[in-house]
Amino acid sequence: MNGLLEEGGTAELTVEADNWISHNTLPIGTEGETVFFGSDNPGIPSVEAGKKMQLERGINRPAFDFFNYTGIQRPVRLLATPGRYIRDITLVPALNGEVRYETETAGEGGEFPAEVTAEVLDATKNPVALCSGRTGILKIDNPQLWEPSPGIPYLYTARFSYGDDLYELPFGIREVRVEGTRFLINGRPFRFHGPCKHEDSPFHGRGVDQCLNVTDINLYHWLHANCFRTSHYPYAEEMYQLCDREGIVVVDETPAVGMWASENYGWNLAEYHEQVLKDMIARDKNHPCVVMWSVGNEPDTDSLPDKAYDYWMPLYEAAHKADPQNRPVTVVGCQNRYDRDRVIRAMDVVMINRYYGWYNLSGDLEAAKYAFRVELDWWDHQHKPVILSEYGADTIAGMHGAAEEMFTEEYQVAYYEAMSECLDERDFVIGEMPWNFADFATCEGPMRAGGNRKGLFTRDRRPKMAAHYFRNRWGRK
Helix, strand or coil, X not given: CCCCCCCCCCCCCCCCCCCCCCCCCXXXXXXXXXXXXXXXXXXXXXXXXXXXXXXXXXXXXXXXXXXXXXXXXXXXXCCCCXXXXXXXXXXXXXXXXXXXXXXXXXXXXXXXXXXXEEEEECCCCCEEEEEECCEEEXXXXXXXXXXXXXXXXXXXXXXXXXXXXXXXXXXCCCCEEEEXXXXXXXXXXXXXXXXXXXXXXXXXXXXXXXXXXXHHHHHHHHHCCCEEECCCCCCCHHXXXXXXXXXXXXXXXXXXXXXXXXXXXXXXXXXXXXXXXXXXXXXXXXXXXXXXEEEEECCCCXXXXXXXXXXXXXXXXXXXXXXXXXXXEEEEECCCCCCCCCCHHHCCCEEEECCECCCECCCCHHHHHHHHHHHHHXXXXXXXXXXXXXXXXXXXXCCCCCCCCCECHHHHHHHHHHHHHHHCCCCCEEEXXXXXXXXXXXXXXXXXXXXXXXXXXXXXXXXXXXXXHHHHHHHXX
C-alpha cells in the first residue's frame, strides 16, 4: 500500500507467507545436511544423491524437533489512527507503587499542541494516579502487587491520551531479580514448576485458538503449575495477555533453535539474531508474566567454546540493554560437555536440558540418577541458580507394562520420580520444566511415531499418568 487511503477509496493488500528455512534464518534449516532425527550417514554417495533430490523437489528439512508450519498463524489487524497518535508505551513499575513511564508519539495535525496525559485505574476502574508529559512517574498509594499463581495476579490499567488518541494497557506491579542462587519475585524466592509447551494442536496447528489457550492454562492450574517457557519462539500476544490475568510466569524465548552445528557461528546471523531479540523485548516488555528472556535454545556451545562465547555474550548484553525492566537473561543449554562450555554458566540463570535415562543411559534409571548427580555436583561449584528446563520420556498414551519399560506410561512416571529425587537434593535448583506439556507434531523420523510423544497430555489434551504425578507433586509445594 502506497500513500494514504482516501475516504471511500479502495486498496489491495497482498501478504505472502513463506516457511522456507536455511542457514540464515531463525529457526535454522538443514539445507541438505543430515536430516534431524534421521538415520542416513553423511558421505554415502547414494544418500547424498537422495538429499540433492530432496532439495530439487523443494523439501526443506528443519534442524529442530517441531513441525514447521506455514501460513498466517496469528491475527492480522489494520489500525486507523488519528493524525497524532501514541506509537509506543514503556512501563517500569516498582514495589513502592511508583511507575515510571515513557511514551513515543507520532504524526501531526490538530489545531492545538497536544500533550500526553497518563493515569492509572485500579481493578475496579477507579483512577488512582495521574501525571502529564511524555515521560513521568505515576505514584500509586498502597499498591496491590502482581503475584504468580497461586497468588493474586492483580492488574492495573494504564490509560494514555494524546490529542484524539487514547490507549489502555493492563499492567502489574512486580519486580524480579537474581540474588545468589535464588530467583526473587517481589523479593520472595520463586521456584519454577511447569511443563514447557508448544503452540500446537490437532485443531489449528500453530494457529491461534483462544479457546485452546484457555483450556491449556486451566490445565496448568489443574497441575498446580506456575510457569512455562515459550519453546522455541515468541508466542502469540493473546497467550501473554492470558498469563498476565492468570498469574502464569513466562520465560520468553527467541526462535534461535537448531544452532547445534559449530559452523553456525560462521553464518551471517548475529545481526539478524540481535534484531529478533530486540523485537521480542519491544513487544513483550510490559507483560508482568514475563520474568526472564531466553536468547536461544540448545546451541552448540562446547565444541568451539570461545567462538560460541563471542557469539552469545553480545546477545546477553543486548537483552539487558534493551529491556527497561532489566529482567534476567539466559540461553538454554543442550546435553553437552558442560565442563567445556563457557556460555551457559555465564548467564544470570542456568537453564539446562537433560535426558539422562532417555536419549542416553536409556532405560537404566539407576545409572541415569548417578550421572545426573555427578553433573549436579559440578553445578554446585558454579554458584548459580539452575533450572532443569527440559527432561522427559516419549510415552504412548495407553501403553502399559508389568515392568517399567520405555514408552510405557509407567516408565514416564518412574523417569520423573528418578529425576525429582535428584532435584530435591539441591538448594541451588530453582525449577523444573518437564518436556512437554502435550504431545506435538514434528518432522517424520525413525525416532518419532506420530510426533513427539513426551507430553504429560496427549495432543488433544487427555492426561497421561505423568500428569497426575505432577499434579500431586506440585500440589504439595
